[in-house]
Amino acid sequence: MSSSTYRERLSQALAFKSLDVEEPIDRYFHRPVAAAVAAALIPTGLGPNHVTLMSLISGWTGSVALYLSFFEGWGGSMGWLVAAFFLFGAVILDCADGQLARARGGGTRVGRILDGFVDVLVLLPAYVILGVGIRHLYGSGWFVAAAVAGFSTWIHCIIYDKLKNLYLAHTMPQAGGGEGTETVEAVRAELAEARAQGQRLERFLLWIYVGYLQVQERFASGSTEKRSEVNDPGAIARYRAEHRPAMRLASWMGLGTHMFVIYGGIALMAVTPEAALGMQVVLATVFNVLMAVVMWRSRGFAAPVDVPH
Numbered sequence: 005m006s007s008s009t010y011r012e013r014l015s016q017a018l019a020f021k022s023l024d025v026e027e028p029i030d031r032y033f034h035r036p037v038a039a040a041v042a043a044a045l046i047p048t049g050l051g052p053n054h055v056t057l058m059s060l061i062s063g064w065t066g067s068v069a070l071y072l073s074f075f076e077g078w079g080g081s082m083g084w085l086v087a088a089f090f091l092f093g094a095v096i097l098d099c100a101d102g103q104l105a106r107a108r109g110g111g112t113r114v115g116r117i118l119d120g121f122v123d124v125l126v127l128l129p130a131y132v133i134l135g136v137g138i139r140h141l142y143g144s145g146w147f148v149a150a151a152v153a154g155f156s157t158w159i160h161c162i163i164y165d166k167l168k169n170l171y172l173a174h175t176m177p178q179a180g181g182g183e184g185t186e187t188v189e190a191v192r193a194e195l196a197e198a199r200a201q202g203q204r205l206e207r208f209l210l211w212i213y214v215g216y217l218q219v220q221e222r223f224a225s226g227s228t229e230k231r232s233e234v235n236d237p238g239a240i241a242r243y244r245a246e247h248r249p250a251m252r253l254a255s256w257m258g259l260g261t262h263m264f265v266i267y268g269g270i271a272l273m274a275v276t277p278e279a280a281l282g283m284q285v286v287l288a289t290v291f292n293v294l295m296a297v298v299m300w301r302s303r304g305f306a307a308p309v310d311v312p313h
Contacts (some may be wrong), residue, residue: 012041014061016107017042024244024251025168026312027258030099034260038099045104052105056119059097059254065125067088067133068195074137081274088271093125095263112185117209120216123259131157146281153287157262158293159223163298166220170305171251172204174243188217250301256294261286 008016017039023031045055069087072078080084101119131154139147195210269283 005123008046013043013107017046017103022172022267024175024248025255027255027260029264030258032274033264034099035103038096039103041096041100042103042107045100046107050104052101052108052115053118055097055101055104056115056122059094060122060125062090062097063094063122064093064259066094066267067126067129070130070137071133073273074133074140084270084274086266088190088274091126091130091263091267091270095267098123098126099260113154117213119211121209127157127259127263127266134266134270138284141277142281146284147279149284149288153284154258156292156295157287160257160262160295161259162216162220163223163295164254164259166223167251167254167302167305168258168299171247174247174305175240188214188221191217210244235237247302247305250298250305254298254302255296257291259300262291 015056018036026035035278066087066089069078069083069090073087077083096125098119102116107114113258131150135147135150138150191210191214195207195214197207198210265283269279269286272279272282
């Protein structure tokens with residue numbers, strides 16, 4: 005692996021799970037940039053979990069800069085750009101850890117859950133500071149809009165994740181736990197094993213993940229358990245033909261897209277602070293209309309495709 009050229013490593017890092025489910029902003033922007041980072045890291049001793057923690061540090065640095073810009077006027081226009089840069093860096097490193105894992109032969113379920121847990125730890129403080137900062141500058145009315153936008157963001161991402169997992173369970177015979185197609189029962193079984201072995205970190209992460217899967221089920225029901233028809237090429241083709249348009253529409257609801265709006269809006273605040281308000285309007289209206297359309301069009305995602313006899 006270490007003797008390969010940078011171009012070869014870049015090609016490895018650019019491998020996608022399934023273009024049907026990939027967020028457009030990730031496919032065309034975040035992941036190409038992240039692949040360049042992952043390709044440089046492949047020969048090093050850094051593992052995917054190290055990169056995940058680097059993403060957390062970058063995100064928290066962006067949140068600190070955001071707080072100082074709102075409440076201390078730190079750095080003037082440059083302060084907003086610094087905050088946006090580190091939040092952007094968190095997104096890139098969040099992509100790079102998975103690309104690094106796949107380039108080295110695949111990651112683990114616990115590593116992927118840790119990655120998702122760090123996503124929460126990056127987004128939550130950034131959005132809380134953003135909401136409180138908007139209230140500080142523009143009053144309680146806009147704080148309500150920011151709260152609606154923030155809560156909606158979580159719902160959008162939860163629904164996208166569940167629809168993605170349902171789609172992969174129906175269209176990727178090789179998909180496994182690392183692709184997000186595990187069931188609640190499978191994760192509970194692994195949690196029991198982690199308890200028996202005294203693995204505290206794994207036990208904590210798997211416990212959090214069970215709860216997350218249960219929340220997913222409330223917003224978009226359906227089992228991601230593998231079905232026999234997934235091994236039938238004809239059934240896969242029919243499922244893709246029927247549901248790919250809805251999946252592509254749902255791919256605009258992922259975390260990468262929301263983070264693009266957030267760090268992009270913060271960067272625009274260097275030009276006009278009112279960009280923060282426009283960001284809330286987009287997140288609270290445009291994305292919620294999109295969610296309603298996706299929920300209507302994805303009603304048959306969980307239903308198996310009939311296999312002709």
